[in-house]
Amino acid sequence: MTGQRRVLVVEDDITIAESVAARLRAEGFVVAVAHDGPSGVAQAAAFLPDLVVLDVMLPGFDGLEVCRRIQASRSVPVLMLTARGDETDLLVGLAVGADDYLTKPFSMRELAARVHVLLRRVSRAVSSQSLELGDLVIDLAARRVRRAGVEAHLTPTEYDLLVFLAERPSAVQARERLLAEACGWHEGASSRTVDSHVKALRRKLGADLIRTVHGVGYALEVPR
Amino acid sequence: MTGQRRVLVVEDDITIAESVAARLRAEGFVVAVAHDGPSGVAQAAAFLPDLVVLDVMLPGFDGLEVCRRIQASRSVPVLMLTARGDETDLLVGLAVGADDYLTKPFSMRELAARVHVLLRRVSRAVSSQSLELGDLVIDLAARRVRRAGVEAHLTPTEYDLLVFLAERPSAVQARERLLAEACGWHEGASSRTVDSHVKALRRKLGADLIRTVHGVGYALEVPR
DNA sequence: CAGGTTCTGCACACGATCTTCACAACTTGT
DNA sequence: ACAAGTTGTGAAGATCGTGTGCAGAACCTG
Numbered sequence: 001m002t003g004q005r006r007v008l009v010v011e012d013d014i015t016i017a018e019s020v021a022a023r024l025r026a027e028g029f030v031v032a033v034a035h036d037g038p039s040g041v042a043q044a045a046a047f048l049p050d051l052v053v054l055d056v057m058l059p060g061f062d063g064l065e066v067c068r069r070i071q072a073s074r075s076v077p078v079l080m081l082t083a084r085g086d087e088t089d090l091l092v093g094l095a096v097g098a099d100d101y102l103t104k105p106f107s108m109r110e111l112a113a114r115v116h117v118l119l120r121r122v123s124r125a126v127s128s129q130s131l132e133l134g135d136l137v138i139d140l141a142a143r144r145v146r147r148a149g150v151e152a153h154l155t156p157t158e159y160d161l162l163v164f165l166a167e168r169p170s171a172v173q174a175r176e177r178l179l180a181e182a183c184g185w186h187e188g189a190s191s192r193t194v195d196s197h198v199k200a201l202r203r204k205l206g207a208d209l210i211r212t213v214h215g216v217g218y219a220l221e222v223p224r
Numbered sequence: 225m226t227g228q229r230r231v232l233v234v235e236d237d238i239t240i241a242e243s244v245a246a247r248l249r250a251e252g253f254v255v256a257v258a259h260d261g262p263s264g265v266a267q268a269a270a271f272l273p274d275l276v277v278l279d280v281m282l283p284g285f286d287g288l289e290v291c292r293r294i295q296a297s298r299s300v301p302v303l304m305l306t307a308r309g310d311e312t313d314l315l316v317g318l319a320v321g322a323d324d325y326l327t328k329p330f331s332m333r334e335l336a337a338r339v340h341v342l343l344r345r346v347s348r349a350v351s352s353q354s355l356e357l358g359d360l361v362i363d364l365a366a367r368r369v370r371r372a373g374v375e376a377h378l379t380p381t382e383y384d385l386l387v388f389l390a391e392r393p394s395a396v397q398a399r400e401r402l403l404a405e406a407c408g409w410h411e412g413a414s415s416r417t418v419d420s421h422v423k424a425l426r427r428k429l430g431a432d433l434i435r436t437v438h439g440v441g442y443a444l445e446v447p448r
Numbered sequence: 449c450a451g452g453t454t455c456t457g458c459a460c461a462c463g464a465t466c467t468t469c470a471c472a473a474c475t476t477g478t
Numbered sequence: 479a480c481a482a483g484t485t486g487t488g489a490a491g492a493t494c495g496t497g498t499g500c501a502g503a504a505c506c507t508g
Contacts, residue, residue, distance in 0.1 A: 100324070100341065117324065155454055171365035193456055195496070213367055214464065214495065215380035379465055407466080417467055419485065426486095438475055438484065 005119055006030045008049035010040035010066060011081065012058055020053060023108040024115065037066045044070045051119055053111070055081045077118045081106070131166045134223040136209065138166055145205070147223075152204040157182060161197050165210065165220035174217040194218070229343055230254045232273035234264035234290060235305065236282050244277060247332040248339065261290045268294045275343055277335070278322070279305045291322055301342045305330070355390045358447040360433065362390055369429070371447075376428040381407050385421050389434065389444035398441040418442070 007029045011017040014035070021031045032047045034040040037058045044052060054067060067078055080101040100114055131138040135148040143159055145152050154162065161182035165173065173181075175191035182197070198210055198218055211219045231253045235241040238259065245255045256271045258264040261282045268276060276294060291302055304325040324338055355362040359372040367383055369376050378386065385406035389397065399415035407417060422434055422442055435443045 157455070168365070170363070170368075172367045190457055192458080192496090195498090196456070199497070212496070213380075216367065219366060381466070414468065416469085416485090419487090420467070423486070423488095436485070 005051065006032070006047060006049045007051050007053060007115065008032045008034065008040070008043055008047055009053045010034045010037070010043075010058065011053070011055040012036060013055070016055075019108060020111060023112055024053075027112050027115070029115075040066045041069045044076065049076060051115060052076055052078045053081065053115070054078050057083065079111075079114055079118060131163070133166060133169055133220070136166070136205070136223055138163060147205045147209070154204065155200070158197050158200050158204070161194075162201055162205075162220070165218065168220075169222050170211075170219050172213045172216050172219040178217060229275065230256070230271060230273040231275050231277060231339065232256045232258065232264070232267055232271055233277045234258045234261070234267075234282065235277070235279040236260060237279070240279075243332060244335060247336055248277075251336050251339070253339075264290045265293045268300065273300060275339060276300055276302045277305065277339070278302050281307065303335075303338055303342060355387070357390060357393055357444070360390070360429070360447055362387060371429045371433070378428065379424070382421050382424050382428070385418075386425055386429075386444070389442065393444055393446050396437045396440050396443040402441065 005028075007024050009017055009020050009024070009031060011020065011033070012035050017033050017035065021033050024031045032043055032049065034043045040052075040054070040058070043049075052070060054070075058066065067080070070076060070078065077099045079099065082101055082103050100118055102111060102114060130140055137146045139145070140163070145154055145159065145162065161178060164178065164181050175194045178194045179191055182194075194217075202210055206223070209220060209223055211221050213219060229252075231248050233241055233244050233248070233255060235244065235257070236259050241257050241259065245257050248255045256267055256273065258267045264276075264278070264282070267273075278291060278294075280288060282290065291304070294300060294302065301323040304322040306325055306327050324342055326335060326338060354364060361370045363369070364387070369378055369383065369386065385402060388402065388405050399418045402418045403415055407421070418441075426434055430447070433444060433447060435445050437443060
């Protein structure tokens, strides 16, 4: 994970919002605050947070709707804040895509702990800023790739191909899929084109990185 | 992830342990219970749970040590149970690799909700669906097969054949069926082709895996 | 526009895989 | 135990898929 984590707090109660924001800033996060649903959704799109802390009770439309809309465009972990006993909201929230929840009142310490857990989990899976698979590091923002600390210069197609594979580590992808996703789609495109790019990736990043699955396609193996 | 999820509950208070186990069983999980640290670690290795619910206060050695040991061998999500106010234990627990926690007293409903969230998250992250039949593990996304932890290299036809059988454990499949499903369909294809592939599978994965049903076909037996 | 880079498609060689065959070993029913 | 049918086995040929190098096309960039 590169740089600072960004957290968006969507909470209409100014006092709570500020406490939360202050605590998270103290923990080293970059924090944005929205006080209603529509601006929450807007900020989620503009601020591109790594995590959203979301009150379910909001003016405009409610938190569940916000949750749905945020998740619709981009997969972001959501920590929901619910009133105690609001189990219906809670269950709906989890169904809608929230990843965790806290019931009010909660301690700032508890909030911080949960935020850290959620982000740790996310970075373990897929980070929005960089992909790290063993000694392979892909800096998505900078479009740079390093293997065992050594930077490799990749052409655009090679890079896209690598990222597509790296986002699905060890999952086998058919040539056709790779051709369509990474290279553009041409009528009558030859799937042998993929071979050429795979070959280039192997030359630049090591032959062990990409596994050939005979008769199917390729998969990226997590290197050590 | 195939079939039922397995949950291990490590909790010394028999009443709590049974309530938790009962609730989780009602939710459709396969549940094992351990009442102290050492047997918790042992069961984690033997029962191979998809998730562990772990009390931090345990006879033997404490829950944090159990957590460490469980995580040491295999990555399993851990839901910690802590006494209210035990924030030190809590933070250490999260550091040691717990993925979530509940403070006592908690409602069974809350527990069940968290268990579901954790498992959903894991299946989302690790994604790779897999078939597990005893010591045979088929990673469908990666198209990889392991028996008793040892990876076997299978050819495309062998793999397809195995998956077809593994999706219908113990069910006998006619040669013609296998020929059509796993191998492509040729006019006038000889069903003896299947024999060759079965033979290869037996050589690579052990002779006990595939049972011959004389005059009918083959069936995959769940190995112990 | 010149010079470079990148993408794509092709052909060949090699290796992996599939299929078949003949014969041995086995199962089943009588 | 025997005969008939079925399955296991090993090997060999046919087929298919992939790695590789190369060259023209397409694409930037200054």
